[in-house]
Amino acid sequence: MINTRDHVLRDPAHLRLILGSLLLAYLMALLPWGGLLLNLQPDWLLLVLLHWWLREPWRVGQGAAFAGGLLMDLAQTGVLGVHALAYSVVAWATLRLRVRLLSFSPLGQVLQILPLLLLARLLATGAALMSGGGIPSWTYFLGGLTDVLAWIPITLLLHHFDLTRSNPRS
Amino acid sequence: MSTPEFFQRGPSPFVRLVFFGALAIAVMLIDVRYQGARLVRSALSTLIYPMQQAALLPVRVIDGAGVFFSTQRRLQTDNDELRRSLTELSARSRRVASLEQELAELRELAHMPPRPASDGVLTEVLHGGRNPYVAKLVLDRGENAGLHPGQPVVDAQGVVGQVTSASPFAAEVTLVTEQNQQVPVRVLRNGLRTLTGGDGASGTISLPFLPGGADIQTGDLLVTSGIDGLYPEGIPVATVTRIESSASRVFARITCTPVAGVARDRYLLVLTRSATVSPASASAAPAAAPTATASLSASPPTAPPPSPAAAEPAHR
Numbered sequence: 001m002i003n004t005r006d007h008v009l010r011d012p013a014h015l016r017l018i019l020g021s022l023l024l025a026y027l028m029a030l031l032p033w034g035g036l037l038l039n040l041q042p043d044w045l046l047l048v049l050l051h052w053w054l055r056e057p058w059r060v061g062q063g064a065a066f067a068g069g070l071l072m073d074l075a076q077t078g079v080l081g082v083h084a085l086a087y088s089v090v091a092w093a094t095l096r097l098r099v100r101l102l103s104f105s106p107l108g109q110v111l112q113i114l115p116l117l118l119l120a121r122l123l124a125t126g127a128a129l130m131s132g133g134g135i136p137s138w139t140y141f142l143g144g145l146t147d148v149l150a151w152i153p154i155t156l157l158l159h160h161f162d163l164t165r166s167n168p169r170s
Numbered sequence: 171m172s173t174p175e176f177f178q179r180g181p182s183p184f185v186r187l188v189f190f191g192a193l194a195i196a197v198m199l200i201d202v203r204y205q206g207a208r209l210v211r212s213a214l215s216t217l218i219y220p221m222q223q224a225a226l227l228p229v230r231v232i233d234g235a236g237v238f239f240s241t242q243r244r245l246q247t248d249n250d251e252l253r254r255s256l257t258e259l260s261a262r263s264r265r266v267a268s269l270e271q272e273l274a275e276l277r278e279l280a281h282m283p284p285r286p287a288s289d290g291v292l293t294e295v296l297h298g299g300r301n302p303y304v305a306k307l308v309l310d311r312g313e314n315a316g317l318h319p320g321q322p323v324v325d326a327q328g329v330v331g332q333v334t335s336a337s338p339f340a341a342e343v344t345l346v347t348e349q350n351q352q353v354p355v356r357v358l359r360n361g362l363r364t365l366t367g368g369d370g371a372s373g374t375i376s377l378p379f380l381p382g383g384a385d386i387q388t389g390d391l392l393v394t395s396g397i398d399g400l401y402p403e404g405i406p407v408a409t410v411t412r413i414e415s416s417a418s419r420v421f422a423r424i425t426c427t428p429v430a431g432v433a434r435d436r437y438l439l440v441l442t443r444s445a446t447v448s449p450a451s452a453s454a455a456p457a458a459a460p461t462a463t464a465s466l467s468a469s470p471p472t473a474p475p476p477s478p479a480a481a482e483p484a485h486r
Contacts, residue, residue: 026221027224027225029300030218030221030222030224030225031225031226031228032225032229032296032298032300033300038298038300038302039302061183061186062183062190063186063190065190066193066194069194070197070214074211074214074215074218075218075222076299076300077215077299077300077308077335077342078301078304079198079201079202080201080211081194081195081196081197081201082198084190084193084197085191085194085198088187088191089187089191091187092183092184092187095183096183125303127194128303128304129303131198131201131202132202132304132350133303133304134303134304134348134349134370135303135370136303137302
């Protein structure tokens with residue numbers, strides 16, 4: 001295990017980094033997006049969760065997915081559980097595909113995670129539909145593309161902070 | 171040394187998926203079915219309230235800067251405009267006040283229950299809601315200001331929607347253009363009664379229950395009919411913009427455009443009084459009765475004495 005990529009054998013990420021990034025992502029989602037931007041904005045929390053599912057699956061797993069989904073439902077003031085369901089399923093799928101996804105560079109991962117991100121939007125729409133919501137405009141699904149575009153900077157940035165932390169063993 | 175944490179697996183991912191998936195579905199069911207879930211939701215919303223305020227801060231700062239740099243001339247124009255409309259409206263409001271008194275007296279004479287008066291709470295729209303599935307607005311006032319689910323929300327032009335949930339500091343308005351949102355209306359021209367139904371994302375309203383031969387024309391104004399006891403009577407809702415009727419369908423396809431600037435307003439009025447009208451009986455009628463009786467005492471003695479039956483809810 002010498003010539004492996006840095007994510008295989010490395011120190012666990014700081015809890016502060018994990019929680020801080022999740023909080024920041026949630027705050028991004030809480031910004032008053034409106035109109036077209038509402039549908040086109042990336043699913044910030046899901047992307048950050050996705051990063052940690054790949055990098056820290058033992059600490060950020062399906063429980064975090066469920067909790068994050070509930071928080072998203074609160075933020076959207078929708079039916080509670082809609083995003084919790086979607087995120088839980090995507091978390092499971094990501095954890096299944098984890099080893100495979102990690103063998104790609106962030107750019108290569110784009111095509112792999114696009115179906116996952118679209119699945120999240122589809123599941124949330126289906127769950128919202130069953131609990132009395134309407135069908136969102138088609139631009140909502142176009143948001144899957146902004147998701148993967150945002151994925152590259154988000155994962156690179158988080159990875160960068162993860163590696164450049166000061167004195168990891170302390 | 172203990173076992174490295176990545177060997178401690180716990181339940182398999184699939185088992186966890188089933189557990190959390192079932193939990194999510196249970197939460198959805200409880201949230202949709204049981205009224206008690208509203209308390210939990212309200213408590214949770216209060217928990218994330220500080221974060222929401224923090225997220226709104228940058229936008230407020232930018233807005234504030236915009237106001238600061240707005241030109242003198244624009245402020246002057248706005249001011250003139252407002253002054254003019256204030257003069258106009260105050261003259262009209264004096265007339266309305268006298269008409270209202272006259273109407274109350276006439277209704278009293280005819281042994282009709284007084285019209286429920288409605289009070290309003292002026293609120294500011296915090297943001298347009300973040301829900302892609304149901305179009306909502308989030309207001310800056312909540313239960314603490316007397317807002318409750320069911321209250322109608324209007325702007326200067328007409329009906330915007332209805333308060334559908336309220337936490338202590340914020341309330342959500344579901345717009346009239348939403349799919350499940352129905353408003354009992356009548357056509358102003360001929361008094362034809364029907365219900366509206368929102369069209370969802372397209373931002374229009376349709377009249378799904380009017381038969382093909384109904385007397386309705388493009389340009390007709392729909393106003394609230396007031397028979398639901400929620401929306402006060404006579405508030406404009408929408409104008410008819412397109413009618414498609416074909417022999418193959420029983421119901422005409424009627425598209426209307428909302429009168430109110432449904433998704434564009436900044437300030438909205440929540441009508442608070444009418445929420446006291448419960449679906450079973452018009453309990454707001456007795457509440458409004460004292461004013462009507464007071465106005466009657468000032469009327470000529472030829473008027474018949476106010477009978478208790480007059481205050482009873484006779485309509486519906």
